[in-house]
Amino acid sequence: MESEKILNISVDCVVFGYDTNTKSLNVLLIKRYLASKTTNEVLVDDFVLTGYHVYKTETLDDTATRVLKELTGLTGQYKKQFKAFGDPDRLLHPKDIIWIENAEFNLRTTTIAYYFLLNTEDVDLETNKNDARWFPVNNLPELGFDHEQIILEAYEDLKVKCLSEPIIFELLPDKFTINEVQDVYQSILGIEIDNRNFRRKLINKKYIIALDEKQVGVSKKPAQLYMFSREVYDKVFQKNYLISI
Amino acid sequence: MESEKILNISVDCVVFGYDTNTKSLNVLLIKRYLASKTTNEVLVDDFVLTGYHVYKTETLDDTATRVLKELTGLTGQYKKQFKAFGDPDRLLHPKDIIWIENAEFNLRTTTIAYYFLLNTEDVDLETNKNDARWFPVNNLPELGFDHEQIILEAYEDLKVKCLSEPIIFELLPDKFTINEVQDVYQSILGIEIDNRNFRRKLINKKYIIALDEKQVGVSKKPAQLYMFSREVYDKVFQKNYLISI
DNA sequence: ACAAAAGTGTTATCAGTACACCCATGC
């Protein structure tokens, strides 16, 4: 039995997926297409974030988790509520109004935006019914509603947060190489990092654990694999109160 | 003419005020009191944050600004939307249900929480109609709804943010001494800071500008006054991409 | 003259930065 929807509150999810091969930070988007039944004119043809109404009996976090699960089948991924968007005109572009005519939600809907972090390989888009596709965050297609703004603000939050919290590992497979970590930082932040300094820094962390394994199936020298230990991190981590203004 | 309210969406404001004299970070709270008309039994007697419904024609930021203005008369203070709270049971404690019976809002209301930063001297509580009072954030009274949680999460956000953004000055008068800045940091973070190191660090910042003024009316050596220049800060500031995980 | 807080310098340590070449592997 389905709980009742709250018609003016939704959750939208910015699903960030890092592609280890192309070294690209991507966003998962859904196709939005509508043509006139009479003239065949294309009325709406763009992409949107995945989202849904909040049900009356669930928390906002529950909604986000549910939306991600329906889209990707995944649960337990890193998730962060980062901002609410509630401008009165956020859904009032002409094509959005046309689109909403066919949907049962309010023109004045406030959305609570979340972002998720995962690796693109965790998601199987073939079996996906929603026509979802990955787009590089630096090369987004035309987007509906205010979703471009939502994505950009999520990206800003991610850039800041990845400097002070160990969330970078959420974007990689469980076993990764040091250079892969460096690549993720470089992609996200758009900077170049010195490999020797980065290696030293990372390998010295107690929560970056060298495994008894190397890469397999690569046509070059196979790299050492590491894992991130959340447990050790929580134990070792201590706040520093460095004021850097 | 008043715009229509959205009955299930509100904005709640955590108004942080720093008291330079007591060196205490305070929160502005409103008395909530209700006694039974028949038995005189006290039904509700606690404090809550100030908040209000979002009007259909305003943005969430507008609502927050309006709420602060009605409470304090102030505009243009530092404001930050930091989280949405929407648990289905967030207003369902027995005393909250009693309270809501007399108000026209939904039992399933989602609130967008903001915090404001100012100096307690900016606010005149005498002329205030709401029976508002300052409470130290480390010594809060009994609170209604989920407002204790909201305050604590705002405080956490503030603690993190004051380390990397120059928002500390929002809590002080326009002209301040170096030791006052140190006191604010110590109050907020609950730490001790070495005065000599702190002075040197702050005075070396180009956007901390020494004025041709000293304190007046103090019964001790009057201290040099400084101001913070947002303009210089914006010009001088450059992102650093220091990864500190 | 006394109380109270303002203001001041030096040294040691640590972390970050810059920089170029050899090595191991798969093909």
Place this chain on the structure above:
DNA sequence: GCATGGGTGTACTGATAACACTTTTGT
């Protein structure tokens, strides 16, 4: 044997941290 990316060491520089006494003012 060669192409590819993996992996390594050192010296410099700048920021932070630890630490105690003198100065200025008002009363």
